[in-house]
Amino acid sequence: MVEYVVAAVILLVVLVVGAVGLVVPRMRRKELPPPPVPQVPAVQEELPPLIDRVEAPVEPEPVVVEEEPQQVLEKPEPTAGRLVRLRARLARSQSALGRGLLSVLSRDHLEDDDWEEIEDSLITADVGVEATQVIVERLKERVRILGTRTVAEVREQLAEELVAALEPDLDRSLRTTPHDGRPAVLMVVGVNGAGKTTTCGKIGRVLIADGRSVLFGAADTFRAAAAEQLATWGERVGAETVRGPEGGDPASVAFDAVKRGIDTGVDTVVVDTAGRLQNKVGLMDELGKVKRVVEKHGAVDETLLVLDATTGQNGLEQARVFTEVVDVTGVVLTKLDGTAKGGIVIAVQRKLGIPVKLVGLGEGPDDLAPFEPVAFVEALLGETA
Template sequence: MEYVVAAVILLVVLIAGAVGLVVPRMRRRELPPQGGTTTLEKPTVDEQAPPVVVPPVRDEELPPLIVEEKPAPAVEEKPEIERPEPTAGRLVRLRARLSRSQNIFGRGLLSVLSRDHLDEDAWEEIEDTLISADVGVEATQVIVERLRERVRVLGSRTAAEVREQLAEELTAALEPDLDRSLKTAPHDGRPGVMMVVGVNGAGKTTTCGKIGRVLIADGRSVLFGAADTFRAAAAEQLATWGERVGAETVRGPEGADPASVAFDAVKRGIETGVDTVVIDTAGRLQNKIGLMDELGKVKRVVEKHGPVDETLLILDATTGQNGLEQARVFTEVVDVTGVVLTKLDGTAKGGIVIAVQRKLGIPVKLVGLGEGPDDLAPFEPAAFVEALLGGAA
């Protein structure tokens, strides 16, 4: 019996040992080897399960397709080419702009001349009125003496008669026979060349642009030369005026030699076959000898292409008699051929036109009567006097 019990105990011990050896091996076999690749078992598929049916998606159920649009390349819009109004009769159309000067001539002079009797006091009052309008002392004395003689000889009594005689004397003082045409026509295979000079602040660059419009309105083709290289804004301003009327502008870098830019402008004008080259120069103070000499250099360099046909001096009418000294000095340097009187609408001293012509013998060819682009008019003595006197009688 004891043998049986011992055998059973031995058997149990053997079985337990065997189990202890087998179970750890099975566990190690279930774990993936370190550093190895894990093999995923393919999931079982229930072959009896019905297939999944996906319903078709209708077009209206699809989300909208978003397409990123590339911005269109910017197109530079060219400014619309303007067509300046004709210059014929422009001064008559602008006569209302002379209202301030009309107060001096129309209401001042004519109120005296319409008196029943013109005594010495009346004639002195007439002289004072003309002098205050910047006609000038010498010109005033001549005009008054001639008018007194006509009134005495003709026995004029009515205001209308005296007004007519005054208008004739003022027109005669403006020397209507002077040549006021602008010499801008091409000749000898090159364009007409116009230089524009003047002091700082006279509105020179703006007037250059307006002169270009005057020429284009009268049928000329124009090219601008921006020889005012000391002010970058001047070249920009002139180029803008050119763009408005389809005129090319030749310019150089800021601080470039003005004579070189002017020379290149005329050369370009010859190449393109334009009618007229308008050269804007830097504003010069007439008491700066070096700057005035430089202006003379500009003219000499330009004349390597041929003579300068027209040299216009821009004068500010509001400067009065000071403008006469400016004109005299510029004439000595560059031989001014004509005067453009600007800002005439902003002064009561319209008589400066008479003073300029009598003192210098240089014709006023254009007058500025406003800030608009076409407020520059060819000067017509008779029409100007009628505008100054107005409708008073």
């Protein structure tokens, strides 16, 4: 019995201890206080409008566009004395018209064979048979009268005869001054391949170098590159170019160019025409039409025929036919550089009575020079030894 009491006491003690263990932790737990509520100030500062609070977009940096540099207009060389400056271009011609003749004429006694050699030299240089005969006869007379001569004396005599053959009294001025309230009109004609469009550009530079204002008329409508080429020449010196559609009526373009020249008040209108063969009647008639249409504004002041110096005597036939169609007033002789045929200047003038007014002595833009007979002969003869 005692054993049962002890067991019951022990069980009671265990139950009491367990109950105390469960109650005490609960008594220790305390509820956490609620989180503090933020105190709102009595007067709250007014917030800016939402649109102001949104961050402004970042302005992109301005794009700097570099302006293209303005084209600097070229200033053509002055024409005064230009032929003298270009005399070296005639170096190859000296062997035909210069040194060869001087070497023969300086001999102590001139026999028939010597005179034949002189004639051959002049004819080879494209002076022409008739002009050669005149020059040789005059030289013979001088030799007979003067007798023995020094090289310097012979050179002087030869120079005088060549200058005389070039007819220095011919009027070689270009009529490029405006008159009657309109510009002077200068029309350029020639066969295919003579360098006509390039020569037009160079003529424009000659006029600008002499103080004229210029407008180009691209009346060569059969060759698309011709109008573009002429416009490029004009842009270099600040000259306007009037052009028409490819294959259009060249007379219409020429007419419009002169009208534009009148409206803008330029000094000179340079009209480029299509190259044509002198034996093609239809093409030559069309050239006559161009001139007639232009003359509705007034007379054409200059009609310049471009001849290639290397064509020799064949160039004379070209000049003759063009003269009949458009009344050529002057000749521009191109490609005299690198040729021994400078005598074509004499032949053209003697045969046609048309003065050579300009000569081309190279590929440079300012290698076109006003023709001066004395300077030309001096360049051909070169320096005496």
